Amino acid sequence: MARASSPKRKPSRRPWRRRLILALKILGVIAALGVIALAVTVYTTRAQLPSFDQLKSSPNGQMIRVHAADGTVIVSLGPSYGEWLSYDEIPKVMRDATVSVEDRRFRSHIGIDPIGVLRSVKLMIANWGTDRRIQGASTITQQVARTIFLSNKYTLSRKAHEAILALALERKFSKDQILELYMNKVYYGGGAYGIDAASRKFFGHSAKQLSLGEAAVIAGLVKAPSHYSPTADAEAAIGRAGVVLQLMAETGAITPEQAADTDPKSVALAPEPHQNSVRYFTDWALPQLDMLIDETNAPLDVWTTLDLSMQRAADTAIKADVPKGVQGALVSIDRDGAVRAMVGGKDYVSSIYNRATTAVRQPGSSWKLFVYLAALEAGYKPDDMVVDEPVTIQGWSPRNDSGHFSGAMKIRTALAYSVNTIAAKLGQDVGFHTVADMARRFGITTPIDTTPAMVLGTSEVHLIDMTRAFASVANKGIAVTPYGITKVTANGVTIYQHEVDRSHVLVAPYVAAEMTDLLQTAVATGTGRAAQIGRPVAGKTGTTTSNKDGWFLGFSSGLTTGVWMGRDDAKRVGGLSGGHAPARAWHDYMIKAVAGRPVEQFDTQVTLPEWQLEPDEESYFGQPDNGMFVDENGYPIAPGTYPGDTPTGPPPQQGYPDAYPGGTYPPDGSRTAPPEQPPVQQPPERLDQDWMDRVLGRTPDPDRRAAPAPARTPPPNDRSRGP
Template sequence: MNDRTRRGERREPSFERGRDESRDDFDMRLSDDDRPGRGNRAPARYDERREAPRRDKRSGGGNGGGGRRRKRKGRSLLGGLFYWTMVLGLWCAIGLGGLIAYHAAQLPPINQLTVPKRPPNIAILAADGTLLANRGETGGRTITIGEVPPYLPKAFVAIEDRRFYEHFGIDPIGLARAMVNNLRRSGGVQGGSTLTQQLAKNLFLTQERTAARKIQEAILALWLERTYSKNQILELYLNRVYFGSGAYGVEAAAQRYFNKSARSVTIAEAAMLAGLVQAPSRLAPNRNPDAAEKRAQLVIAAMADQGLISQAAAKTALVAPAEAAERSGAGSVNYAADYVMDVLDDFIGAVEGDVTVLTTIDTKLQASAETTLVEALAAQGGKLSVSQGAVVSMAPDGALRALIGGRDYTKSQFNRATAAKRQPGSSFKPFVYLTALEQGLTPDTIRDDSPVSIKGWEPENYSRSYRGPVTLQTAFAHSLNTIAARLIQEVTPKEVVRTAQRLGISSSLQPNFSLALGTSEVTPVELTTAYATFANGGQSVLPYVIREVKSAAGKVIYARKGSGFGAVVQPQTLSMMNTMFHEVMISGSGTKANIPGWEVGGKSGTTQDFRDAWFVGFTARLVTAVWLGNDDNSQMKRVAGGGLPAEIWGKYMKAAHAGLQPAPLPGGLWRSGPKSIFDNGAPVAAARPPANTQTADSERSWVPPAPQEKNLLQKLFGG
């Protein structure tokens, strides 16, 4: 069969489809192999394309060939666009993958990633278990979701990440919604970050706003979602997010702004806390309450819209919005908290996890001492040129009940109660008198109040007058400097130093004669500790503020079992000392501070040029020291220990003893008996009433010695 015959056979099927088709249409339907005279496929297509325009020209641009060419050209344009879009998308995907891989390489290997350990928190509690302060980088302890009301975590989900339980760490829908809202400028600028992304940023990254940080944030969010459950992620978030004012975590924030635990917050308070994380500084309720309330209203509305709280609960929360609480005693309790932190390491070493420290601080006494000191300085500090003060109050066993280290903690964190070393003045004299009594003298021993010179040192009395021969009890009550100088000369300065150290003075003391007038510096807490010995029956004590330390799991890490060195003052000597202390309150510089119905002992102290003024006193229940002065050691305007310090002491101690059953001083008051005019074998001037007596109290304090029956030797030889 020839070629024409073959072509004719192949032509029959196309005529069956339709005889009106043109030859061009027919030829285009032929396969490459069927075209006449063509041995391969490619040339056939090339010839067909080349021949087609020629036929078009011959046909004068007929409707058949030209329309088909334009249609094919349109399809090629769309195909090209699709092709290059695919290519561009592929390269973008490769580039994005490379970028992600690069930034992922900057992170630790995934198999080595761990959630950083939260810095430990030290919760410092008062003696009654109420929170005084938190210490540590976070400002509050870790809390679990099971401890807080269910609406608290829901508030964060509602306002920060409504699809939290649906997404995989990154929320494309939420991101798109945020972009649309940002373009519309509705509801403020939104970031689209999920709670998981925010947690990743807080745990691992800085706060910088860069594309690199966002990529790493997304990678870490995916890792968190793969590693932890949703509730675990939410719990981590609640304990790590920053709420401003040094508060990290919802517990710290609740304590900081509402003075309560996160376990007790209301719906309105929970909403305010949830709204706060967007801008902690701008929305802090104690700084900008209006903005904080408006943000909280948005949170409440979101919770109600999402069915997380009922409409009735939302209405109640809107009607009674949350308010930041006043932080009562917030200034002074920080002095006590600082002291706790100073000594905590000595008991438990390095703190590895959250701990709770139960202290001896009485919140009522702490607040009363602070109020009394601050009000007195506000009323009289300006005219008397006194700017600072300190109050230390402790139980006779050494337990600190109140500790005020300054006038205002927010302006000065220096703890004058524990760290300021100041001259105690005459409040140091009890150690001189105690040493003298232990060497055989008694309160009725007579010494001459007259000018004295000891190796060029010539101390004078505060009044610059002299009384002549007086008993030690009178000299102590009226703080006569000449008598104290004579006594230290008799007993030696070294013995006085030993006595003071035995009773709890740990500061370095210079063993010179002027020590009798308190020229060596001590701290208020040291002096209070030493006076506690007279209030507890002669027992040595160590000051303490920590009763117990527990771990977050409730395990007792430390519990105080008692401390001290036993008896350091004999009962008879203690009785004589307390009698002289009591006389100060009856006839001496403590008359303004006496507590009716109580046996009270005390001693004032005033240093040279009125740079320091003290009053230290005690009952059987409480020992308290008050110091006034200026940090730059400048002079006050004649502020003596028996003046403003005694007034502060008396006001505070009267309030502290209100409602308590009066108790006598330990050991009883010493009763004087017949005495000789000879002491330790050395004759003194004949006994007579003290000179320059101005009050009946002073006259009563002097007891003349009664005549004694002569023994046989005296009768025979005289004497």
């Protein structure tokens, strides 16, 4: 008889439920212990907090004295404090504007804002894996804690400490006291701590008389004092003030009608005190302190590389040689990377924008430095023959500014007269990516185009990066890294000392020597002749589309200097070219800057190019050396199709080689030959040893007689070397 089968029992879920309940209990106990520990920490911190009067008198901000290379104090920076205003003395519109824009739940939270924290966590999750820093969750109380007790270093431990301090502050002081501390201590930019100092700096009167528009401007500064400062960027400050007014209307601090009737543009700013071009340098150098030192409280003395006599010469050269309506910039770097002079614009007061370090512009033919470096490294030699002839690369057909092709020529001749077809052929031979890699190797930090037209300088660059590249060539191929701070002392103790790294070799010394050889020729007889200073000089000009940019970069006697000129809106400048105003400014600066330095000869003497090749118009008349062939993006365009490409005057006429001595031209950029003057045939300049002695400042041998000039016979084509 079969045994009756018993029904299957369902597995009991009670063990899982018991485990879940146990886990929840453990978590509850941990949370309770955490809350108790937090409460103990907060109240312990509260007991250790200074009194309100002690917090009012506590120091904040850091005094910094900046020294030039000779020890002269050039700038004193640090906190400026106005009158301490009690809560009742602070205008209501200022209090309301601050709360509306910085912490609209200030009156209701406990020191930290849970809603703000959740929003910050949500943004952090959304931006996970990026470099974007999430901000905006800090309450006014947290900012008070950070301003008085902590640093601005962004770490999780600092944020946790900040939160505990904020909770403790809320337990010890009233909301009015915390807001009073905040508004008298927070940094508003320009060295101003507290609303009274900010009001006096920006508006010229006490904060007790702040209007609604002025209060909106000041309240908007806290988020980014340097960016929204009305003295640095009035448009950004006005736009930010408009946001503050909208937030005040949203929170009910003012009516929508009041917000609409208040025009931040009508706010009158106090005049800025006189500032000179030294501030371009200090604005570039001082932010580097955050990476060099950790000291945030002790007064600092910062010793820099700036040479005041060179800086004055640079400032004078830029102001004197930059055409009207055009901006200019100059950077001068010593052989070890020390920045000796920096001018970021014609007038620091009217524009603090540093065109030497921040602006990005097309370098024109000065970019050919990297093309020829890549070619020399690949095995080309300065006297190798190449053929100037029509060439098409990936649908792009570069042309020379002279409008003709000269056949076989040496590489030194091609660079001296900035022959575009040769640069294109060399770039194609070595590879456009190889040229880009060479530029990266020499310190170009901006994006690099790798289309064929890149050889003519279509990629935008920083002036300081290009100057650094030329300095590395001058340094025999060893990398030069620009620096501005030599040492930092705190209370007399050195806490930072710069050390020069001379170990990074970019190219072999012979490649750097050959490149210097080519650059000497460009200055001695080519497009950069206006930069001759009576001693050995190596350099290169650059002119871009429709004369929008003019460059000259070169080195002599251990000093490398780069000059850029152009309009901030990148519109054309009639007559501007690298061989004219920029080369003249370079000359005017360098002839003073190197006056006290010994004359240094390069590894090779100047070698004349094939003198049967007549200089092109870039050499005499400053036509753009890549302008008529590519647009801003490096794509080919037909000659004459660019707006305004028609010359403002008739083309240079035969018989007027000296119509514009030194490359000068009227302010409007026109180049019209003198009327009713019969053509005068000038004899060609004799390019012999006496001529080279005169260019290089050497004493000629009185017993030596110049040899007769050779016949102008072009070299046979069978000697040419095609890239």
